[in-house]
Amino acid sequence: MSVVEPAAVLPTCPTEIAVRMTGVWFGYDRRRPVLRGIDMAIPRGKLVAIMGGSGCGKTTILRLIGGQLRQQSGTITVAGQDVMALDREALFALRRRIGMLFQFGALFTDMSVFENIAFPMREHTELQEELIRDLVLMKLNAVGLRGAAQLRPAELSGGMSRRVALARAIALDPMLVMYDEPFAGLDPISLGIVGQLVRKLNDALGITSVVVTHDIYESLKIVDYIYFVAEGRIVAQGTPDEVRQSKDSFVRQFVDGEPDGPVPFHYPARAVTEEFA
Amino acid sequence: MNRSTLDLWVGIFVTIGVAAILFLALKVGNLTSVSSAPGYHLDAAFDNIGGLKLRAPVKAAGVVVGRVERIRLDPQTYQAIVSMKIDRGYQFTKDTIASILTSGLLGEVYIGLDSGGDTQMLADGARIAKTQSAIVLEKLIGQFMFDKAAAGNGASTSSGNPPVAASAGSGTGAAVSAGGGK
């Protein structure tokens, strides 16, 4: 394998649209699709959020983009390549150019922080240990945790492990980074830090970012575009300003945090008169 | 757990594991004995092999010189043909006698070789001419009773007692070679 050069020389996404999804249908169980015809176009270099209620299929979209799942119909292209058509080798090659931040970090618990970030470098490049050391510390520095290099994941707080996972996601200077609920369960300070990091890295490294979240407040601060997913379809989309001023009832319920609206408060049940007769 | 400690422990583990296997092979088992040494084959025919089993030892003067490799019945002569593998270091004369013996009362059955005075030695694949079959306890008792009856009838008129061998067969229990082995 040839030596991988640092970011400046690595090609960023070659196409205008980094990720395109057209008419994607998917269900874990064939008879109950989670996604019913998703159309999405994520331009290169932009930070896009995918939002929706819990269990609406947001994480599924990320897994489809990464090729961990195969859609029943529709196409997904990443940097112009049809993900489903790739063979194992090509899929692995594509994944080396995608970074992913998993919910709650998914750090390897049997290694130190340093080794977690060095992992993709050691697996996919033949860089010397000294160079790897420098790169790892640079990535850690970018997220503000250079001093925590020798700690183990069990010793990190939630916010810290999220940042380490972020550093690991950008270890190989990917062209696309996907974030699965990066803000879940964080205290306000960590929340702010992670949000800022996502934005800064997106701009500094020229990457495309897809953030799956339901933190509307933080998202409106940092993203370029938002897609709202409900019942397997995209029900609304727009820039943060458009979203703030939207009159769409779903968007309004979501943004304002209303308990009842297009997404009903009551789980389907019998009529009250029948139940308590 | 740093690398060198880990390597050390795995090294210790593998070493004592292999040492245990060697211990079992050498101290508990019989790895160093005859069975793996190169040898040549000799055959012998017996009327009755008694309780002789495969891998039984072949001894000369009490020293193990080989093992029984194969036992089969000759369809023409109805004799048992025993093939033995003898250690290459030992040669036996052409007039060697092969006998089926028992070590002790309850011991294992083995083949004993008694060399003669012949100048020529048995070659690979040769047949030992003189053999002595196993002593079957029932036949011995039957013979004894028959002799006793014959001696008793020598004085008085012979009543033609049939040999008691047939009925003495079953009840003798633990025997030197109880006609067939287990």
Add this chain to the structure above:
Amino acid sequence: MSAERRQRQAAGAQRMPADSVTWALRRVGGHTLDSIERLGFAARFSVAVLMHLPGAFRRLQLTLREIYFSGVLSLVIILVSGLFVGMVLALQGYEVLTRYGANESLGILVALSLVRELGPVVAGLLFASRAGSAVTAEIGLMKTTEQLSAMEMMAVDPLARVVAPRFVGGVVSMPLLAALFSTLGVFGAYLVGVKLIGIDSGAFWGNMRAAVDFGHDILNGFIKSVVFGIAVSAIAVFEGYNARPTAEGVSTATTRTVVASSLSILALDFVLTVFMFRGVGVSA
């Protein structure tokens, strides 16, 4: 169980009271199909792991680490158990052998019992409980915390990096542990038989050496322990990799590993014993 079958079974369960016989038959059929499905799944998984074995040898450091966790950490339980089993064998064996005036055969009794059967089987059972369950729990937990997913997304095949080294670690450790178990057992029997009871040391070792054949007894015992090692490691790794990614799922998988491994060891022991020791004591 696949999602489809789970739904069908749930639907079937609701119909229970009306038609018990058909319902019972349906359940039996369903379970059988599930078992076959699992078996097929397990077979494909095993093939995949076997294909990644060369990778495990290339990542030597990882494999050594797994030998440490499976083998070295099981040493204490194996050595202590072996010692006690040998001592008990000697005590019980002596009690019975004296009735036939055959005390000097104690060494033979103990050595053959250990080398042919108890060494591989008991060490295998202990190994399954200690190391097998640990491997299943570890892999299951990695699956639950999405570490395996993360690895996949980083274009590293978890089968090569997580599963294969653990499999190799188990297969390598098991025969060594079985041999150590037998050795400690013989030593324990020596302590009880010779030192405690007073059997002649020469008779003990001499009779043993004459009766225990390397090819027939020790080698067969070794083969058994290798086969058991493969079975236990394969089951442990499979259950962990396919555990449901919840705390409950990992716990179920761990129990399943111990139960399935134990049953497999005993069943395989029977089959192997029939093939290996069938001809003992037969004249021709």
